[in-house]
Ligand SMILES: Nc1nc2c(c(=O)[nH]1)N[C@H]1C(S)=C(S)[C@@H](COP(=O)(O)OP(=O)(O)OC[C@H]3O[C@@H](n4cnc5c(N)ncnc54)[C@H](O)[C@@H]3O)O[C@H]1N2
């Protein structure tokens with residue numbers, strides 16, 4: 001009996017609906033938080049700066065005194081000094097970049113704009129009111145949400161957290177993912193090829209690399225031959241350690257494709273059982289408690305694309321981000337003919353040409369879902385709907401970005 005493949009978007013929706021929990025949290029040192037995902041909002045506890053601050057070396061003045069032309073220097077406030085001095089009529093305070101502005105002042109006249117004669121200055125070039133003064137709360141105000149929960153922590157987030165005086169930050173735990181690749185014909189690292197029927201396994205490392213790029217802790221199992229008992233035993237063992245188990249190969253309809261029947265016999269919640277798409281229509285996703293098992297196709301292009309299309313959104317939602325992967329609209333740079341009747345995800349180049357985002361397929365090979373090299377050179381994925389058979393040059397298209 002042939003299987004019904006549900007529409008791609010419906011299968012993704014089923015996956016999204018199945019996600020009921022976020023990852024657990026842990027406290028880590030902010031200097032070690034690069035690439036991790038924030039588990040709480042970061043809120044400013046006070047204004048920054050807390051006091052009006054000079055942003056140039058010069059003299060703190062009252063703007064209303066500027067037209068007097070000559071002012072008496074009554075104090076000296078270096079950066080770091082808590083005493084701010086006082087500006088009264090006809091007076092000014094020598095002030096440095098980073099110094100607190102004196103009481104009574106509202107403007108800083110830079111040293112380049114004055115001539116100094118003893119303890120007086122003569123203003124040679126006027127400035128507007130508030131010049132070179134960083135007002136209270138210029139960076140942020142107390143209570144402002146500075147970094148949202150779910151944000152991937154980069155250099156700016158680490159710097160702002162340091163500015164806030166944070167030492168530790170609450171981040172989502174790294175999802176633990178086990179990767180099991182199956183197949184009689186696939187060879188592991190170092191295994192010697194003894195027949196033309198053998199190929200070197202790539203899925204176990206590409207899927208692992210994508211998942212590491214997506215911030216997971218991974219465990220790559222030894223390759224498994226097409227032996228039902230061993231596959232089942234390894235799968236159960238992997239499930240104990242991990243949040244997500246990913247298998248590749250043996251998931252379609254061949255005599256040695258044991259995965260589907262193992263998953264069916266485990267009698268656990270089926271989330272996806274085939275999707276009307278290319279590549280990856282045999283994808284199977286099941287859920288056991290809070291854990292997921294993904295049976296990905298064996299073809300290397302399919303396995304990688306399905307990792308992005310189906311595992312990345314799960315990881316996003318489990319770490320408080322939007323489920324959907326980032327997409328953009330672009331202009332098709334060449335004529336494209338689609339061969340399948342499925343929603344198709346084709347590796348493409350996305351470049352800026354004359355101020356526009358343009359898609360082309362330069363260097364991309366035509367053929368089966370085996371062509372992993374089509375994902376070289378920072379590829380993106382051109383999404384072509386099931387009923388669309390061709391795209392004319394110049395048409396608007398949707399592109400999925402893989403830089404997640
Ligand atoms: N009669 C049918 N045959 C096939 C169908 C179908 O609907 N009816 N679907 C095709 C599609 S689409 C796909 S995708 C594949 C999926 O097959 P499996 O997931 O069972 O994967 P395998 O058969 O084990 O392998 C497919 C292909 O990929 C190579 N492979 C497997 N593992 C690795 C690895 N770790 N590294 C690199 N390459 C790997 C394997 O040698 C095969 O060439 O089924 C189609 N057939």
Ligand code: MOO
Pocket residue numbers: 277278279280281282283297299302368369
């Ligand atoms: O599921 Mo296959 O990956 O469409 O070639």
